[in-house]
Amino acid sequence: MYYTIKETVEALKKGEVTSAQLVKNSVETFEADKAGERPLNAFLEMYEDALSKAEAADKEIEEARASGTVDALYEKKPLLGVPFANKDNISCRGNRLTCGSKLLDGYVAPYSATVISRLENAGAVPLGRCNQDEFAMGSSTEYSSYGATRNPINRDYVSGGSSGGSAAAVAANQALFSLGTETGGSVRLPASYCGLYGLKPTYGVLSRWGVVAYGSSLDQVGIMGHTPEDIALPLSAMCGADMYDDTSADLPGSDSLRTLKPYGDFSSLKIAIPKQFLETKGLDPDVGAVFDSTKKWFEEKGAVIEVVDLPVLEASIASYYVIALSEAASNLSRFDGIRYGRRVDNGNGYDELYKDTRSEGFGPEVKRRIIIGNYVLSEQFSGSTYKKGMSVRARIQKEVAALYEKYDLILCPTCPTPAFKLGQKVDDPLEMYLSDMYTVFVNLARIPSINVPAGRAAGTDGMPVGMQFAGPMFSEAKLLQLALAWENDHKGCGVPVKE
Amino acid sequence: MAIDKYEIVIGCEIHTQLLTKTKAFCACENRYGGMPNTRVCPVCLGLPGAMPRISKGYVELGAVAGHALNCNIARFTKFDRKHYFYPDLTKGYQITQYDIPLCTDGHVDLPMHKLPKEQQFGGEKCRPKNFVGDDCIIENGKYRRVRVERIHLEEDVGKSLHLQGTHSYIDYNRSGTPLIEIVTKPDMTSPEEAALFMETVQEILRYVKVTNGNLEEGNMRCDANINLNVWEDGKLYHTPISEIKNLNSFQKIKDACSYEAQRQLKEFQEDRQPFNPGFKVTMGWDDDKKCTVVQRTKNSFVDYRFVVEPDIKPFSVSEELISRALEKVGELPEAKRTRLKKEYGLSDFDVETLTQTRDLAVWFEEAAKNAKDVKKVANWILAELLAVLNEKKETINDVTITPAHITELVNAIADKKISNAQGKTVFAKMLETNKMPSVIIKEEGMETVSDAGAIESIVDKVIADNPKAVSDYKGGKTNVVGWLMGQVMKASGGKVNPKAATELVAKKLASM
């Protein structure tokens, strides 16, 4: 496996490697790991049709090479033959999809998500589906029905959640880049724990068609990779409004993503750090130290950093959970065992069928969230909690947008702590929910944010620490340019291990 | 204790399927029947990851219905989700509109002459509770106004078929079909009025082409909310509200409401169940046993847990759409009837028939436009054209002749170019060939000879050929005029204008 998409594409063009070899290599690594003592459990399954798709790509490359048009071919299909890891809640036609849940055992997606078909149109090869917290609910990928995913940097640690499998697959060099999804930070958090770049785009920039919904108004597909360029390229292939998703939107300036340039003029860059994030009690000192060095880097480059007061952020976790869980309870209603997935039927009528199917199919964390969501929505409260959550969200959106009239960037850690050990927080849901405290405002405000690997935490065997650059809506290109400038100066902070 | 009197209070919720090409939120064809589960896709099956998107024309048809029922149309609205578990519901929720319906505050005026005499006007019976003043009595009791609280957009669910024994089958072909739900205030005071309400709404919505309104195909169904105001020893009581679900014929509404009213009265006399505004009993109508059946009791409170539909952006309804919808509404049946009666002097019966459908009415008015005798136009359509259509089980939309055909035919008769009897021949030919009456008359050589010179030469020839008749006339036998006329008609092949010819024959004889 090569380290970056750019390297891989060069090798494919020259015929130094074939897409089929890349796929076989990944499958072997996956099988070997599975047979090992402490498997990563990054992938749940390699797609059966991955090899044939890779072979089709190889044929195209070979023919183009023979006729001397391989560069022109890659102009059209910039990801031709490049394998990528998918998350288990993004439909890939003809392949199984379980969302990390027993409830969807045996379900085969009859259609592809728009993000998948757009990547395939660009020539990329879907390699397999990655483990995740069940229905994307969790911050450590320990709530999967198919076992936890270990962190490749140190297998005692969690990989972050809910897209932990997608992060581990890239960090362990089992795939070049991966797709994840997030509702409150589930791409940035595992990217941070695994030392990767992880982008959560502006809400709507990547179509949600075919992506199993958790909290629809917050959900967003995200990308993880070793370098900002490895995110920019897939992003440019996937972005843009989709007629199948009413909430999707075009990404202005997306043409600059294909040839990403590092950000240059820092002197006009104004950065805001919300006071509320500095005063957090749970902020780990190692994370704080990396935060300081990140600030210093920006200042040395000539940027202006100011601490701002954004009191509405204090309500973001509460607003987030009210909205996310309300929508989750609603979205998960369709999993009733009637049309697909697992059905537990004792022949005692519908009510029993639903009860048994859902009781046995859903794990404890999902049940907890469904119950809270339905409680919030129930008419006994005349939906007032839900309405309150919605109005707080509107305020967050407004105040964050207002902040961006004066500043270019919000800078803060991605998570108050580095990765924790497996099993450490699994019985403490509240503690787990707080992992999201720096990330959820981004989803509530619908803005883009990228996790950059920024350092290591001595206190946790040197696990990676990530910082996030959050920009105003549709500022993806600028964020990736900034991340590239950071990468050029830091080289992944020495986190990922090159083979 | 004695019951002094009681009143029936009825409010209706009518579900109507809209005539869009595709289902509400996907590209599946919106059509009735077919092999089960052949018109389905990830969206209307509620597959994981599928997202709804509003179909073209859906909102506009809703606005047309809103205008037709005199509602205000919202300028900004959204969709919501209503949750419950049932196998015919694919997502565990139904997409609907909760707190911002597309249309609000409308009304429907019921023509009172269609009700039994004793219910027609006057008296307390006609006055709904909580209704301000006598606004409900329109035009001196000619109409009764039923207020429409709201009309919202909603998707239909699938259809379950329960076989005796262990299996249930579900057809999702209907799942996701676009509906509107019309919710009235409790303004109806008798089962007949409730049935008339549905009938009137059906007529209006068919008229404006919002729906086929086909009750057998489930295009329209009604839930009736009913309870009683009972005065006992001068004190007023309200009986608990029952909601009778899925009434899909006018007769069933009448039967179910009548039965339920009597049942509630009996229940009141027996155990006086208290009225509780938040709760209602859900009932079904058993058409075989002719009685209402309890489906859900008032103790099982249903909590729909409404949430804003996050997959569809809240949206503005443009002024352009609203005025386009208004244009599509045009003149409604009742207004049209009144106008046609006044403008053309037609009878109630004629007008009633001609306005059965908007297309027929438009066809009639088109034909009447340049006609010299509108009454005759109506007669030709009612007596001849509709008879042919009925026989062939066709509608005015299947007719191949144009309104101008009828205009020309009627004018030809009025101008005495052809006789009434000849008109029937022309009519038959016209239907057969689609040729214009003038063409048929010419081709068949039917036109009456009105040219004085031509008539005179025929008359002269007949008189010259029949000297005996002339002498008989001179001898006083005036009835030979008739006989000679017959000869003139014969000689002309029936084409001369009989009036002109008779006059001429009489004149010639007299001058001889």
Ligand SMILES: [Zn+2]
């Ligand atoms: Zn469909």
